[in-house]
Amino acid sequence: MGSRCQACGVIISRYASEPVCPTCAASNSTEQVPVHVAAPIASVIWLWATPEATTAIATRDLPTILRTYRRINRLSQTAMAHVLGYDNSYVSMIETGKRAITDVASRRHIAARLGLPAHILGVTGTDDAEYRAMLKFGDSTVRLAEIARQAGHAVEAVNELWPLVARLEARAAEGRLERDSLILLTQARVALGVSLGTVLPEERLSSAARWTGHAVTVASRLDDQTFYAHTLRMHGNELRKAGHVGAGVARLEQSLELSSQPAEIGGTLAFLCRATGELGDAVKFDVALAEYRRLLDHNTGSGLLFQPFTLREIELRGLLGTGRVAEAGRLVSVSVGSPSAPQWRIIERVTVGEVFAAVNQPADAANAFADAIESAEHHRLPHQIQRTIRATARSGLQDLTHEAQAALERTRSLLAPQAPE
Structure with missing residues (x-):
């Protein structure tokens, strides 16, 4: 975690360059705009909801990004104003280009509300002091994000990792390729990819595989066999989850040769x-x-x-x-202790349900699937719910299939900003 805003006390990122949060910075700017009570900062999962988001962000054009954000999250302009904490007419002027946002505080505020690193909206200036701080705390960020993911909080892990990865990517794009920053970038890419692979629905898991694949590319050049084996291991599993099982096996076999x-x-x-x-x-x-x-x-x-x-x-x-x-x-009823992380209990429950269904024990299968649905929704794991939908449908457990489909819709809605009531 970072420090607290000197104005309102909310926790701000350790990478923030100002002593106040984006909302307070915007409110205290020289040009005042009508401000509502601000909504919670959005989850960055929307960035991977569709390729359209990636295309829009690449333009770095604020009106384009705002319009795309609204389309992806199915928000009205009024709801968009609620997300940003601005007046509806003010948002309309920004989207149509009638109002240009040029001051740094406002751009930082908007970036924070959309879950974007500020440099995407043109707020630049990573100096040597910031870089040293990034290296100092970046490893801890990755480790804490991994702990959060393993504890069942993968969305929070993504939200914590994304700003770090974006800053490191921007530094690499500028040609500043110090070994320390490349190692940190590779670690963060792997952690981000695996976290995305935990929370994204099945149709978007290729995004997770791409991030771990980026990590493999860099790790192959760092002359660290153990680290390279780690990136190959994680990339191979994300390839498998994304449906490229043969390619995943090849990466895993390569990792096995390098592991000691x-x-x-x-x-x-x-x-x-x-x-x-x-x-x-x-x-x-x-x-x-x-x-x-x-x-x-x-x-x-x-x-x-x-x-x-x-x-x-x-x-x-x-x-x-x-x-x-x-x-x-014969094996399914053998007890072997407890899982080390919530997601493994959910994975096991779906598998156990599939086994019980295959050996014609529908009541036991239903109990296992119901447990998996409830836990997967609680921990926001959409592709485990999707696994359960397929398994219950194959097993003829239609009531549970409908229950899982409803849970999936609720889970999807949690990964997008909510319109005001």
Whole structure:
């Protein structure tokens, strides 16, 4: 977290260049505009809602960005005014180009309301002191974002990572490619991609894979084998989730060759089991699973992927994927402890529901799916709800399918700004 605004006390980013928040800075500017009570700052998830957002942001044209933001989030001009904390007529003049916003405070305010780094709206000037602060605190930002994601707060992780990534990307685009900043940029790209891969719906997961892919490109040139293996591991899993399973397997096999520590190898094998199971490749799945189990038997598990609970879920899904339903049915009732993160409990519940449905135990399947729907909505994990929709539909559990569809719509609505009541 950053410091607090000297005017209103709200927490502001550690990268803020002013001692007040954007709203107070705008309110105290020399030119006053009609201001409403400001809405909460928007989640930046809208940036990945559609390719249209990326195109609009690339123009760096404020009227274009505002109009695109409204279309993506289905907001009226009045609702847009509520998001920005401005009068409706003032927003209309900005969108039509009749009113040009030139002062730094107002542009910072608008950028903050839309979840954009200020430099996109022309507020520049990252000096050496800011750069040193970014390097000093950037690693902590990435680590805290990872902790937030693993604790079930992936949206907050994205919101924290995006300003850091944008500043580092802007610095790299200017040709300032110091090794320290490239390492931090690569770490942040991976963390952002994985966080996006947690919260985006299935049709947008390619965005997460692109960010982790950017990280692989840089890591391959940093002469750090362990770090390179890490980026390949995470990119391979995001490729799998985005539907490019064969490409994901290739990256994971490359990561496995470069990994040396048991936890690193175990994490890669976990993803490789998942991918080969989805491909229906029983031979590769069995080899990877046996090695994963051997490592786990001889090492104290650590992390999200290297532990018995994860092994059981991966084995269940792989057995289903390779057509061994009866074996999955015998394993499904075996208890192996607790998950290390909320999302793994949800992933496991969907898989367990699929197994129970496959062995014709609809009541047990329904209980598992209902638990998954409730938890996935609570933690805002749309693609896990989408998994549940498909699974319940295949299982003939239409009431749960409808329940999951409603939960998905509610979850989607949470990732966009709300119009005023």
